[in-house]
Amino acid sequence: AQSVTQPDIHITVSEGASLELRCNYSYGATPYLFWYVQSPGQGLQLLLKYFSGDTLVQGIKGFEAEFKRSQSSFNLRKPSVHWSDAAEYFCAVGGGSTGTASKLTFGTGTRLQVTL
Amino acid sequence: EPEVTQTPSHQVTQMGQEVILRCVPISNHLYFYWYRQILGQKVEFLVSFYNNEISEKSEIFDDQFSVERPDGSNFTLKIRSTKLEDSAMYFCARQQGAVDTQYFGPGTRLTVL
Numbered sequence: 604a605q606s607v608t609q610p611d612i613h614i615t616v617s618e619g620a621s622l623e624l625r626c627n628y629s630y631g632a633t634p635y636l637f638w639y640v641q642s643p644g645q646g647l648q649l650l651l652k653y654f655s656g657d658t659l660v661q662g663i664k665g666f667e668a669e670f671k672r673s674q675s676s677f678n679l680r681k682p683s684v685h686w687s688d689a690a691e692y693f694c695a696v697g698g699g700s701t702g703t704a705s706k707l708t709f710g711t712g713t714r715l716q717v718t719l
Numbered sequence: 720e721p722e723v724t725q726t727p728s729h730q731v732t733q734m735g736q737e738v739i740l741r742c743v744p745i746s747n748h749l750y751f752y753w754y755r756q757i758l759g760q761k762v763e764f765l766v767s768f769y770n771n772e773i774s775e776k777s778e779i780f781d782d783q784f785s786v787e788r789p790d791g792s793n794f795t796l797k798i799r800s801t802k803l804e805d806s807a808m809y810f811c812a813r814q815q816g817a818v819d820t821q822y823f824g825p826g827t828r829l830t831v832l
Binding site for chain 2: 635637639645646647648649652654693695697705706707708709710711712
């Protein structure tokens with residue numbers, strides 16, 4: 604069974620500080636990994652994704668994530684946080700094969716608070 | 720990012736009533752999903768749909784739930800007899816190819832009274 608663990612429920616950082624949100628996954632085959640962001644009352648916006656290739660992936664809004672197979676991790680990072688980054692961040696894992704829809708399994712999310 | 724729309728944005732219903740939630744399709748998307756998020760909790764998979772058939776459904780997706788894509792138009796989720804615990808945000812997601820990103824709609828907030 605696939606699963607995602609986001610160990611940090613709530614993180615507070617100062618504006619301008621660096622950020623790292625942790626994500627560990629369990630998946631039986633080659634995982635496809637995603638980070639989504641959700642502002643209060645809003646839908647899920649894709650930040651970045653990893654399917655294959657370069658293990659360091661760049662996303663929108665200055666975010667990046669690194670896939671580490673040996674650690675089953677896909678941590679999200681940003682070098683300098685902006686107040687507008689305050690939101691809920693979800694890591695998700697899925698797979699994919701032709702002819703079969705593949706569900707995403709989400710972590711419980713990390714709520715990011717940014718102080719000025 | 721492909722636009723994904725859902726209607727209605729908010730639905731209030733009485734317990735025991737039927738509701739239909741709609742997701743507006745993009746013609747070249749083949750894979751469809753419904754997820755739900757109970758307030759303050761994580762996003763949970765309900766059902767996936769490919770080639771006009773259910774591919775997979777979760778334990779949550781019991782006989783009270785059904786999905787269809789009538790005439791290749793809207794992708795719908797029906798709850799036949801709503802319960803209080805069905806109150807949640809319901810997200811539709813669409814995916815163009817097998818190895819591709821799932822793009823989520825803005826969600827429908829369902830409130831069951």
